[in-house]
Amino acid sequence: xxxxxxxxxxxxxxxxxxxxxxxxxxxxxxxxxxxxxxxxxxxxxxxxxxxxxxxxxxxxxxxxxxxxxxxxxxxxxxxxxxxxxxxxxxxxxxxxxxxxxxxxxxxxxxxxxxxxxx
Amino acid sequence: xxxxxxxxxxxxxxxxxxxxxxxxxxxxxxxxxxxxxxxxxxxxxxxxxxxxxxxxxxxxxxxxxxxxxxxxxxxxxxxxxxxxxxxxxxxxxxxxxxxxxxxxxxxxxxxxxxxxxxxxxxxxxxxxxxxxxxxx
Numbered sequence: 001x002x003x004x005x006x007x008x009x010x011x012x013x014x015x016x017x018x019x020x021x022x023x024x025x026x027x028x029x030x031x032x033x034x035x036x037x038x039x040x041x042x043x044x045x046x047x048x049x050x051x052x053x054x055x056x057x058x059x060x061x062x063x064x065x066x067x068x069x070x071x072x073x074x075x076x077x078x079x080x081x082x083x084x085x086x087x088x089x090x091x092x093x094x095x096x097x098x099x100x101x102x103x104x105x106x107x108x109x110x111x112x113x114x115x116x117x118x
Numbered sequence: 119x120x121x122x123x124x125x126x127x128x129x130x131x132x133x134x135x136x137x138x139x140x141x142x143x144x145x146x147x148x149x150x151x152x153x154x155x156x157x158x159x160x161x162x163x164x165x166x167x168x169x170x171x172x173x174x175x176x177x178x179x180x181x182x183x184x185x186x187x188x189x190x191x192x193x194x195x196x197x198x199x200x201x202x203x204x205x206x207x208x209x210x211x212x213x214x215x216x217x218x219x220x221x222x223x224x225x226x227x228x229x230x231x232x233x234x235x236x237x238x239x240x241x242x243x244x245x246x247x248x249x250x251x252x253x254x
Binding site for chain 1: 125126129133136154155157158159161162165166169173176177178179180181182184185186202205206208209210212213215216217220
């Protein structure tokens with residue numbers, strides 16, 4: 001049973017649902033979020049690659065629990081779903097703590113309240 | 119202990135080192151909001167460590183004794199615990215750095231960082247509202 005594949009899909013759906021229904025930070029409407037995720041996914045190639053390259057593997061995946069699809073330096077394709085869920089949850093919780101969280105578009109200059117509350 | 123056993127931890131240290139300039143050169147202000155950072159990291163860390171504990175227990179993944187220290191908390195290698203702190207930090211720093219550049223432009227973002235003093239006009243508190251230290 002490809003449990004890692006299943007759990008990764010569930011995690012992505014759960015985090016997106018949590019953001020849309022509960023956290024409501026509005027990150028999906030911000031270009032900065034998508035640019036940052038893009039940058040991090042690009043850096044994930046060498047970082048994850050170093051951890052998963054089969055020539056000298058550090059994190060060893062049970063072949064029975066994932067799709068078997070390995071990209072770049074042998075990283076299971078599921079790792080990108082895992083990374084997306086991890087980064088998105090952190091960013092949603094971070095942005096939610098802004099006074100003007102949930103507004104559309106990028107923020108105007110920070111207010112006094114922002115400076116005090118961080 | 120052989121140096122190879124620190125490979126995973128060295129990768130994590132490099133992630134911290136590579137993203138550190140975002141905080142101080144581009145003025146991302148993530149480390150300087152410790153309370154907000156803690157309130158972000160704790161739930162994220164808890165959720166993903168729970169997944170990791172279960173996955174390790176169920177044999178979804180294991181760790182090379184050649185490239186890890188063998189130091190563990192319960193069944194989790196310290197490298198994994200580090201991972202769930204470092205990767206969200208990298209994401210937050212990237213996001214705040216992108217936003218800082220969007221807001222102030224490259225020159226403005228650089229001026230808001232530690233190199234700002236070397237860039238032509240000095241930054242005044244009025245020109246850069248973020249220069250005031252945040253309390254949280």
